[in-house]
Structures are given as C-alpha cells and as structure tokens.
Amino acid sequence: MKNYLTPIIALLITSCSQTKDSPLLDYQLSWEDERIDFCLDYIHPQTDTVTLYYGSAFYGGQLDIFTCVKNLKAEGAALIPDSANMKVKLTDFTSPVTHLTYSIKQRLPEEVHKSTQESFRPNITHDFFISHGINLFFRPEDEEQSMRVSWSKAPDFPAFCLYNPGHGTESYTGKVKDFLYTALLGDRKLCVDTVNVNGVNNYVVTAPRVNATYNRTEMRQFFTKAYSALIRFWEADSIDTYSLIVYPFEKVSHRVSGTGLNGGFLGRYNADADTILDRERANTFVHEIGHNWISAGENDQWWGEGFNEMQTMYMIVTSGITSVKGCIDYINEGLDKLYHSKIRNLPNDSIASNFWNLGDYSWIPYWRGEVYAFRLMGQIEKATGNKHAFKEFMMAMKPHLDNVNKETFLDVAQQFLDRKLLEEEFDKYIMKAETMTFQGDPMPSGCEVNFKEDGTPYIVITDEEEFKSHFIL
Numbered sequence: 001m002k003n004y005l006t007p008i009i010a011l012l013i014t015s016c017s018q019t020k021d022s023p024l025l026d027y028q029l030s031w032e033d034e035r036i037d038f039c040l041d042y043i044h045p046q047t048d049t050v051t052l053y054y055g056s057a058f059y060g061g062q063l064d065i066f067t068c069v070k071n072l073k074a075e076g077a078a079l080i081p082d083s084a085n086m087k088v089k090l091t092d093f094t095s096p097v098t099h100l101t102y103s104i105k106q107r108l109p110e111e112v113h114k115s116t117q118e119s120f121r122p123n124i125t126h127d128f129f130i131s132h133g134i135n136l137f138f139r140p141e142d143e144e145q146s147m148r149v150s151w152s153k154a155p156d157f158p159a160f161c162l163y164n165p166g167h168g169t170e171s172y173t174g175k176v177k178d179f180l181y182t183a184l185l186g187d188r189k190l191c192v193d194t195v196n197v198n199g200v201n202n203y204v205v206t207a208p209r210v211n212a213t214y215n216r217t218e219m220r221q222f223f224t225k226a227y228s229a230l231i232r233f234w235e236a237d238s239i240d241t242y243s244l245i246v247y248p249f250e251k252v253s254h255r256v257s258g259t260g261l262n263g264g265f266l267g268r269y270n271a272d273a274d275t276i277l278d279r280e281r282a283n284t285f286v287h288e289i290g291h292n293w294i295s296a297g298e299n300d301q302w303w304g305e306g307f308n309e310m311q312t313m314y315m316i317v318t319s320g321i322t323s324v325k326g327c328i329d330y331i332n333e334g335l336d337k338l339y340h341s342k343i344r345n346l347p348n349d350s351i352a353s354n355f356w357n358l359g360d361y362s363w364i365p366y367w368r369g370e371v372y373a374f375r376l377m378g379q380i381e382k383a384t385g386n387k388h389a390f391k392e393f394m395m396a397m398k399p400h401l402d403n404v405n406k407e408t409f410l411d412v413a414q415q416f417l418d419r420k421l422l423e424e425e426f427d428k429y430i431m432k433a434e435t436m437t438f439q440g441d442p443m444p445s446g447c448e449v450n451f452k453e454d455g456t457p458y459i460v461i462t463d464e465e466e467f468k469s470h471f472i473l
C-alpha cells in the first residue's frame with residue numbers, strides 16, 4: 001500500500017508546484033488563415049463536473065453564435081456540449097488538467113439584416129479578423145479566475161488586442177473577465193495611433209480602406225479634447241489607458257455603431273467614406289468614451305445610455321467640439337424622436353427585454369433618459385439656485401458609479417429635491433414611461449421650452465451667455 005501511494009503523492013506534489021504560478025486557464029491561439037485555433041489547458045476545480053460557457057444571448061442577441069465553434073475536443077475529461085445553451089460540461093476527469101481544443105471559423109452572412117447585431121459576430125478572413133472576446137473564449141462561471149492568452153502562431157499582419165493595448169499579440173495574464181468584454185482584431189492595413197493624455201498612452205485604432213491617412217490628425221485632436229474633458233469633469237485621480245477602435249464594417253452601410261468595452265470602444269463604420277470623424281461620429285465617440293464613467297445593467301439603461309447622452313452633450317460643449325447651439329440641436333433631435341416613437345410609452349422593463357429587437361427598442365433608453373436628465377437639471381437649478389446643477393449632481397453620484405440603480409439614484413437626488421416628488425416622477429416617467437409633457441417644468445436658465453403644432457416640445461436658447469454658463473468642467 002505504502003509503495004503504491006508514494007508515486008501518487010510525488011505526482012501530486014509535482015503537479016501542485018507546477019500549478020503554483022500557472023494561470024488556471026492557459027490559452028494558446030494559432031492563426032490559421034481563415035480560422036483561429038484554440039488550445040486551452042484548464043486546471044479545473046476538484047469537482048465531478050465543470051461547466052464552461054461561450055458567448056451570451058445578452059451580448060449581441062445572436063442565438064446561433066455557438067455555430068462559430070468547430071472541432072471541439074477534450075483530453076483528460078469527457079465533454080458534453082450543449083449548443084442550445086451555449087455551454088459545455090466537462091466530466092469523468094482522468095487528469096488534473098483538461099486540454100480543450102477547438103477552432104473559431106466564421107464570416108459575416110451574405111446578407112446582413114440587423115447590422116448592429118451582426119457587429120458582434122466574429123469575422124475571420126485571410127486579410128483581417130475581428131471579434132469580441134466573449135465569442136472566442138470558453139469561460140468558467142467564476143470570472144475572477146486567472147487566465148493567460150498567448151499566440152503560438154500570430155497572423156502575418158499587425159494585430160491589436162484591447163486586453164493588452166499597444167502590445168500586439170504579446171502574451172498577457174489577467175483574470176477571465178479581462179478577456180470577455182474586450183476586442184481582438186488584426187488587419188493588413190491596421191493603423192494604431194498613440195495619443196498621450198496627461199502622461200498616459202491611449203490608442204486610436206482603425207484600418208482605413210479609402211484614404212490611408214484618413215483624418216488622423218483631427219482624430220487625435222478630437223480624442224485629446226474629449227478624453228481630457230471627461231477626466232477633468234470627473235476629477236479622476238488615476239487615468240486608465242483608453243482605446244478607441246473604429247473598424248470598417250464589411251457589407252454594411254450604416255454611419256457608425258459600436259459597443260463600450262473594458263478600457264475602450266469597438267465601433268463599426270461604413271468604410272465608403274474616407275473620414276472616421278464627422279458630427280454624428282464625434283457624438284457617438286464621446287458617448288462611448290463616456291461609458292468609462294456611466295454604465296448600467298439592462299434595466300437601468302435610462303442611466304447607462306440616457307444620462308450618458310446628457311453627459312455627451314455637456315462634454316461636446318465644454319471641450320469645444322460643438323457650440324451650445326449644437327448641444328440644443330442634439331437634445332431637440334432626441335425629444336423629437338422620443339415624442340414620435342410608436343413605443344414611447346412602453347414601460348422600462350418591456351424595453352429592456354426587447355432590446356435586441358433593435359430599432360426604437362434600443363434607442364428609447366437614450367432618448368428617455370436624456371430628456372429626463374435635462375428636465376432634472378432645470379428642477380435642481382430652480383430648487384437650489386445652483387447654475388452648475390449637472391456637475392454638482394454627477395459629482396454626488398460619483399461614489400455610486402459602479403452600482404447605479406433606482407435606489408442609489410434617488411438617494412443622491414434627494415440631496416437636491418424632495419424625495420416624494422422624485423419617487424413619483426421617476427416611477428411615472430422612467431418606470432411606467434408616461435410622456436414628459438414639459439408643461440410648466442422649470443428649464444435650465446437661458447433656455448425655454450416651446451411646442452410645435454403637434455405638441456412636440458423643443459428647447460430654444462433665450463440667453464446664450466446664461467445658458468453657456470451651466471457648462472463647466
């Protein structure tokens with residue numbers, strides 16, 4: 001018995017000392033022209049079964065995304081795939097390390113119907129590849145586990161991995177979550193510009209198809225203005241690297257759309273134009289960089305998207321990207337779209353559950369939250385006499401930015417306004433989505449509300465200097 005145990009104990013000790021510094025998930029990626037091969041060595045927990053997840057229905061709403069995964073195999077365990085639920089079960093372990101191999105092989109479909117949704121699909125060709133991390137890596141439930149990604153064979157063209165920005169395909173060790181809400185891309189024409197803001201390197205990444213130099217100088221200036229304004233506004237003491245990735249969208253002709261990620265933004269744009277910056281795109285980019293501070297779960301998009309829109313307007317004025325007139329035009333566009341949307345009175349929870357039906361379902365939280373925020377500014381100014389109501393309110397929200405919901409919001413807002421009124425209005429305008437009429441509502445000084453013939457409210461500036469004085473950093 002003793003003789004029999006000794007080698008087993010020795011084996012265990014060896015395996016423990018090997019694993020001490022190794023990540024629990026060790027991925028090796030290999031570029032194979034029109035696909036990427038994945039090898040995962042997974043030091044799994046000592047349980048009978050382990051579940052690994054792939055993709056997410058909430059992330060792009062693509063229920064067929066598991067079909068990207070080809071040739072899935074496991075050594076050291078039995079593998080039971082459950083493609084309908086985008087997961088695999090590992091069981092009957094014969095080794096402390098499971099070796100999982102698979103390929104991701106995917107192109108955009110011939111016809112793209114819902115382009116925003118399709119921007120989440122990995123697209124891998126012999127000239128370029130682009131994917132969100134969540135659609136590349138299998139992950140355990142515990143996203144805090146350690147994970148390493150290395151490329152055993154990198155593509156023969158430049159690449160950018162948002163989890164390790166500016167370091168191409170160099171090996172990187174972090175936590176599982178670092179590799180999910182991120183983007184990996186490469187392109188024969190990849191252009192990575194470094195933009196230093198307050199001593200920190202940030203990146204503007206694109207792959208121009210028409211004009212090789214696009215408008216990169218303006219783009220650098222724009223990024224510096226927008227990011228510096230946000231940093232000053234939030235009085236941020238530590239600054240993270242931010243990467244603005246704006247990548248051509250094959251076959252798709254929309255101006256721009258994208259997703260806020262950890263430490264950056266992945267936007268897709270119609271590459272027929274030789275510029276990646278115009279008014280609409282500038283507003284989108286400021287909004288996306290703004291997600292670094294303002295974001296929320298699916299039921300609180302009135303904050304994550306709506307208050308972020310209000311912040312966007314504020315930043316484009318304070319950073320000098322646009323005039324206060326441009327800001328009012330932006331608000332009026334939102335008002336007009338909200339008042340004419342067929343689903344304007346659909347309650348908050350019904351909007352959240354229909355988000356991936358896109359169209360107005362995905363825009364209502366932007367418009368509704370933005371209009372609500374603008375109205376709130378007027379109310380706070382009237383109640384407190386403080387012309388810098390937006391700045392004051394947002395600074396009071398700052399300690400709660402990681403967890404904004406109805407309760408944290410009302411707890412902060414009651415420092416400025418009557419709690420009972422706030423609760424009633426929040427319930428009425430955000431949760432139940434009654435139309436905000438603006439009739440008799442106080443507006444920020446220097447502007448007033450007028451009404452079109454059909455009753456749609458719109459804001460006009462009555463005193464430009466007065467109105468401009470609200471916008472401070």
Ligand SMILES: [Zn+2]
Pocket residue numbers: 260287288291304305308
């Ligand atoms: Zn957004």
